[in-house]
Amino acid sequence: MSFFTKPTKAKATATVRAKDDGHDRPVPWIENRPRSMTDVSAQEEVVQVLRKCLESQNLPHLLFYGPPGTGKTSTILAMTRDMFGPELMRSRVLELNASDERGIQVIREKVKNFARSTVSQNDSGRSCPPYKIIILDEADSMTSDAQAALRRTMENYSKITRFCLICNYVSRIIEPLASRCAKFRFKPLPVEQSKAKLAYICGQEGITHEAGALDQVIDASEGDLRRATMFLQSAHRLYTNQALTAPAIQEIAGVIPAQRIAELTSAWQSKSYEAIRTAVDQAVWAGFSAHQIISQVHDAVIDGAQWTSLQKAQLAQLMGAVDKCLSDGADEHLQLLNFMMQASKLVA
Ligand SMILES: Nc1ncnc2c1ncn2[C@@H]1O[C@H](COP(=O)(O)OP(=O)(O)OP(=O)(O)O)[C@@H](O)[C@H]1O
Numbered sequence: 001m002s003f004f005t006k007p008t009k010a011k012a013t014a015t016v017r018a019k020d021d022g023h024d025r026p027v028p029w030i031e032n033r034p035r036s037m038t039d040v041s042a043q044e045e046v047v048q049v050l051r052k053c054l055e056s057q058n059l060p061h062l063l064f065y066g067p068p069g070t071g072k073t074s075t076i077l078a079m080t081r082d083m084f085g086p087e088l089m090r091s092r093v094l095e096l097n098a099s100d101e102r103g104i105q106v107i108r109e110k111v112k113n114f115a116r117s118t119v120s121q122n123d124s125g126r127s128c129p130p131y132k133i134i135i136l137d138e139a140d141s142m143t144s145d146a147q148a149a150l151r152r153t154m155e156n157y158s159k160i161t162r163f164c165l166i167c168n169y170v171s172r173i174i175e176p177l178a179s180r181c182a183k184f185r186f187k188p189l190p191v192e193q194s195k196a197k198l199a200y201i202c203g204q205e206g207i208t209h210e211a212g213a214l215d216q217v218i219d220a221s222e223g224d225l226r227r228a229t230m231f232l233q234s235a236h237r238l239y240t241n242q243a244l245t246a247p248a249i250q251e252i253a254g255v256i257p258a259q260r261i262a263e264l265t266s267a268w269q270s271k272s273y274e275a276i277r278t279a280v281d282q283a284v285w286a287g288f289s290a291h292q293i294i295s296q297v298h299d300a301v302i303d304g305a306q307w308t309s310l311q312k313a314q315l316a317q318l319m320g321a322v323d324k325c326l327s328d329g330a331d332e333h334l335q336l337l338n339f340m341m342q343a344s345k346l347v348a
Pocket residue numbers: 029030031032033034039040041042043066067068069070071072073074075167168186189225226229
């Protein structure tokens with residue numbers, strides 16, 4: 001049976017397809033979120049505390065934070081579904097994310113109106129809490145003014161409304177707002193749990209893989225289950241009817257072969273501009289992004305025994321500066337060349 005045609009997932013798939021034009025098109029696997037809190041992998045502490053809050057019907061305002069693809073959005077959606085059931089969710093849950101306008105005006109009108117509207121009658125016969133939930137996903141992209149406007153709304157309507165703020169960077173949430181919420185930290189998914197989830201998807205989709213392939217997916221995705229799932233689906237598309245191998249995953253994920261990284265770091269020893277430029281040119285022409293190169297050179301340097309602690313610290317400082325320039329949009333080729341030249345001076 002396909003991963004998408006399991007009876008429990010049928011509805012989620014249908015929703016995604018309904019947004020489409022009604023045709024039976026395949027959807028990205030990452031759209032297949034956990035339907036209930038029992039399906040959330042890892043994050044045991046978070047799930048356990050949320051369960052206790054639900055049992056006592058005493059839910060505080062929530063603030064979920066942590067790196068991408070660790071289950072923040074999925075957990076709150078699964079929790080509200082467990083609380084209200086699929087029918088009541090529409091009237092009890094308001095979800096706004098970064099793609100919605102969430103300036104101060106929207107907070108004053110839309111959010112406030114939803115927050116103060118009384119809870120609709122529960123006709124479904126299931127026992128559920130007498131309040132509504134407002135989910136503000138990607139809250140770290142809200143302006144400080146809009147966040148400030150939320151403070152009073154949260155207090156005034158706390159009897160009938162609970163807020164759940166979700167972000168990657170908790171430091172971007174203003175302190176008065178953060179202090180009104182119970183904070184939950186989502187950690188990158190541990191290898192074992194990621195592997196179990198990927199193995200489950202492979203089982204459902206009939207994907208075969210050689211030893212080490214799933215480890216390579218996990219390695220390249222750094223605890224982000226969304227990325228891992230994307231890599232798996234891309235690899236499956238490209239290598240349909242073939243067993244997935246570690247090199248195939250490396251190719252999909254844009255991981256640079258260790259040999260290429262070794263060529264770059266050994267070019268430092270030559271101290272020759274020509275040799276360094278050739279190594280950089282070859283890496284850039286091979287299509288690798290400067291970000292990925294710097295990230296992998298960083299890992300190689302930290303693990304390498306041939307450099308002293310001082311050299312590692314200096315190289316890390318250099319890489320930090322280059323990374324910032326790249327994030328600001330600087331030219332990749334020039335930044336790499338600059339980094340390589342400076343690094344060769346450090347590792348005499
Ligand atoms: N802990 C988890 N348990 C089960 N599935 C997960 C978990 N974490 C991530 N996933 C899967 O990865 C995908 C992305 O998860 P989700 O959208 O919840 O991440 P997020 O933490 O909200 O990320 P972002 O910070 O980028 O918004 C979903 O399809 C979901 O199925």
